[in-house]
Amino acid sequence: MTRVDDQDLDDEDVLWRRVLPTWITPDEVTDYRPISLAFIDRHTSEVSVSVASLTDKATMLKEHPDDSLVAFKAGAVRKAGGIIGLTPENPDPAHRVLCYDNPSQMKKAAKSLTDSSVFSWVVLKPPTNQA
Amino acid sequence: MSHFAQIHPRSVSQPLPSAQWSKVTTLSGSPAWLVDARRSISRIAELRQGWDGETSPAPQRQAIDSANRLLEQIERYWELPVPCVGPAIGGGVGIEWRFETRNLDLEVLPDGSVEYLKADQGPAGFDVNNMEDGPVSLDNPKEAHALIRWLMQGI
Numbered sequence: 001m002t003r004v005d006d007q008d009l010d011d012e013d014v015l016w017r018r019v020l021p022t023w024i025t026p027d028e029v030t031d032y033r034p035i036s037l038a039f040i041d042r043h044t045s046e047v048s049v050s051v052a053s054l055t056d057k058a059t060m061l062k063e064h065p066d067d068s069l070v071a072f073k074a075g076a077v078r079k080a081g082g083i084i085g086l087t088p089e090n091p092d093p094a095h096r097v098l099c100y101d102n103p104s105q106m107k108k109a110a111k112s113l114t115d116s117s118v119f120s121w122v123v124l125k126p127p128t129n130q131a
Numbered sequence: 132m133s134h135f136a137q138i139h140p141r142s143v144s145q146p147l148p149s150a151q152w153s154k155v156t157t158l159s160g161s162p163a164w165l166v167d168a169r170r171s172i173s174r175i176a177e178l179r180q181g182w183d184g185e186t187s188p189a190p191q192r193q194a195i196d197s198a199n200r201l202l203e204q205i206e207r208y209w210e211l212p213v214p215c216v217g218p219a220i221g222g223g224v225g226i227e228w229r230f231e232t233r234n235l236d237l238e239v240l241p242d243g244s245v246e247y248l249k250a251d252q253g254p255a256g257f258d259v260n261n262m263e264d265g266p267v268s269l270d271n272p273k274e275a276h277a278l279i280r281w282l283m284q285g286i
Contacts, residue, residue, distance in 0.1 A: 022218060023217050025215040035215050035217060036225065037238075040220065040238075042221025042222070042223055042241065043186065043188065043222070048185075064184050067184070080259045104264050107236070107246075107248050107264055108248065108259040108262045111248060111250045111259075111262060114257075115252065115256040117256045118256060
């Protein structure tokens, strides 16, 4: 499906992504950080996110109480070559998808989102097995 | 109970049942990072379709086998830090290291093929234009060795 970048979203607008416990690792700067896999989807080639201003934490984690939420700006995705695609087929008005031209671009963008200057935790539930 | 709750990926990071723990202890003499990585892969192999709370296929057998084969090729590197090993949406497996400023991601795709991503983290963070990625041949262990040397020594 051809996606169109949501031009109503400024680069400063914040996106949220749900992060599973297995995608969180210790970090010297932020204590914990998401790993690249949190921002890669080889199944659909589209990474689901939500516009923070159009949703809330409770809604995001309602069905996933053990997961965490990570925030980053739309500009970080665009800087890495991606778009924040509109999903008119999805009834959730906050839902968007990160789309890239190819898997290589998706991987590189995913790595860039793991930098401590790019992401911040909205909700952090550290994995239980970390030392 | 939701489907997701039954197969929650947190189980990847929980202690192994005693039977599987016995299997891990046979690795005594292996690097700590390798024991940890193999344990994670064993857990990942148990995930079922929908493990991500959405529609991801289960980790594929080819991916699990390739991930274990990849680890075998680099098991001699005792000095490696413990990697973060996780399931990838689509049925693959990811193995990620960060050492000093260097980041090495090895992604085993659902079909068992392997790709790498090398990324050096500068003072301003990552620059996607300075990252390198490509395939890794499991038929040529020298390729994996070269990636590990880059991670640990920067060469």
